[in-house]
Amino acid sequence: MEQKTRVLVVEDEENMRQLLRLYFERENFIMDEAINGKDALDIFKKNTYDLIVLDVMLPELDGWAVCRKIRQISKIPIIMVTARGEEFDRLFGFELGVDDYIVKPFSPRELIARVKALLRRSIHKPRNEQRETLFLKEITIDLKSREVYLKNKRINLTPKEYDLLLFLIHHRNTVFTREQLLQKVWGYEYFGDLRTVDTHIRRLREKLEEYHHYIATVWGVGYKLEVEDYE
Template sequence: MTTILVIEDEPVLSETLCYNLERAGFTAEAAYDGISGLDRARQIQPALIILDIMLPGMDGFSLCRTLTRERVVPIILLTALQDESHRIAGLELGAVDYVVKPFSMGELLARVRAILRWNERTRHAPQADVLQAGELRLDRVSRQVWLGYQEIELSFKEFDLLACLMYNSGVALSRDLLLERVWGSEFPGSNRTIDVHIRWLREKLEADPANPSMIHTVRGVGYRFQNPVERTVPQRNGTLG
């Protein structure tokens, strides 16, 4: 049975979440502060984590950063704050979704199911071969990226997004298309996720992120990957890889 870890310091909300998750057919585990949440996540290796931002011991942002560095696990952040900067911060740290309190339990369960389905499809997606553009090399089998002789550490979704862009080098891809290909058609988040991850990729790969030579913004469309050693953009239709 799929295990979901709820890290929430409000006992009533935590119990309500666990109760509804178990009724929906999941195994629910609870932790009430950041430190015990980290320990519990390491022990049980949950399939998904529902994580409150405001926690005693270790705040949700710090915990999210630690968890996503240690292993690939989808995280849904819970918060009473509606500030966009908090949503962006959560996405940048590796969370896949962000839910503002109060929320509909039915909607949250639908998001949980959608994310788990998307995660399962991603895990079993067939891998291709090596993609190369100038000094940038991406191995889709080993899931490693090098820039020259330096290996670049990317998150799971950063890697998939870069692979999609490189596979369709020279083709402008819309945010919605990238979101569907990398996050899945049932992903409940917004295409703002793409902008956040593109910025993160540029910071890791571009010599001058403000004036990128590889990952270009196509105004009114989305993004295009351009091989830096090519002077012209090939005109073709892409097949998403």
């Protein structure tokens, strides 16, 4: 018997929880719910989930704090739901390890599409990831632990920054549009904000320090990882 996908929705608005439950159950998902940040952490520790939908504005403990605590013990996909849409909030969420970001008001169908895309990404591993380590000059990628090192010092990448870097490495010297990167890395074609790609590229460049130029901008097209020395 096929095991159902189980999601935890952390949302203090009852009407929103009821609406999301309707859509998740229609997709044959199991949905658990928490109405505040403290309960969310307690429920998460007692159960096993495939994905979390996490509102920012919560009683007891806000979504940022909940995300930070979960990331200390788990790499489970997290979609942050918020009424805020400013770039600072997106950057802050991505730095905490949020995998995707959706702004209220939103279509439940859009959320479901993003959930499915993240779940596909979390279970799909390219064949060339069967290797344990990749080397890019002084950059080392440990595929088992999903950790990246620059000159033997660990770089603190978010899960999606890691996915983006690894995708570009596996397809080095190939130019991708923002739309293609959304589809290949985030897993959705129609719902992504193109600024999400630019934000992640900028953060990756900052963290790669003197090797920031590896990620090249192809004006009018998109981005590529431009490098020859690779193991």
